[in-house]
Amino acid sequence: MSDTTSISSPAVQRVTDHLRALNHPHAPRMLEDAARTAQQAADALGVALGQIAKSIVFRRKSDGVAVLVVTSGDLRVDEKKVQAIVCTDGGKLGRADAEFVKSATGFSIGGVSPLAHATPVVTLIDAELFRFDEIWAAAGHPHAVFRLTPAQLRELTGAPVHAVTTESTER
Template sequence: MNDMQNLEALPDSARRVALLLQERGHASPVVMLPETGKTSAEAAAGLGCSVAQIAKSILFRRRDDDAPVLVIASGVNRVDEKKVAARVGELARADAKFVREKTGYAIGGVCPIGHASQPVTLIDEDLLALDSLWAAAGHPHAVFNLTPQDLVALTGAPVVDVALREPA
């Protein structure tokens, strides 16, 4: 199957991501998982990788101006909202309607790039310790492979400590 046939087989939102990745010179294809990749554990199981390698995209709403705030975190980490708020301002929950409106993607398929409105983006520093990552590609079953360096280059986002660290 050639690239065009592969693209035609993708759902619309995943096809948009595949085309955007091609435009940006990213060679890895969008892969469709047989089962959902809505959670990091489900995606990792479907890909045969560690949960840490799942670059999950979590969207918040900045309380002051309703700006979308995207945190791209390792699948094993919980995001420390206080750390994020200290960098970008007070946060509020983003419901499914807000996520769809601001990103153009459904929850579970939010890609690190190609949003309807440009989010304030932060990348979890723990991702940089890994060789290979998998990120959502616009659909709950769609993912693509990239390196941490690719993620930084594609998003232009700062790499910061966003993980909730449990006291020892």
């Protein structure tokens, strides 16, 4: 890994600035190879798949707001559980395509950070991340990640913690 100077990315700089403003002790790091999937990130970092805080984006159909779920890389998000939490009006969640993800978060799929978004998003943190003392999240680019604890993720995002994964895992 190297520092963020090895790639010039406004998105990574936005995450870096956000982390710095919140006094987070770990700056983004650049991986030699892209980590567009949780497995690629885990392999590059030499950590367990579950330690990768993957960002899954949905679109709330009632108002078009992005819903970001941050969960462990070894688990699948249960869309019905998320929908019950964020669609209190009985509305539905929809899939978010790459264009929507980019316009709502300011990040491309494979590099969606849990913070420093282009527009306000509804964020949920999956309780299963708290199985780990240390996790890694995307930092605005498929090559960029940053280290944190689940508690720091909650503090940095202000997001609530919920059980939003399915019973089966991808382990």
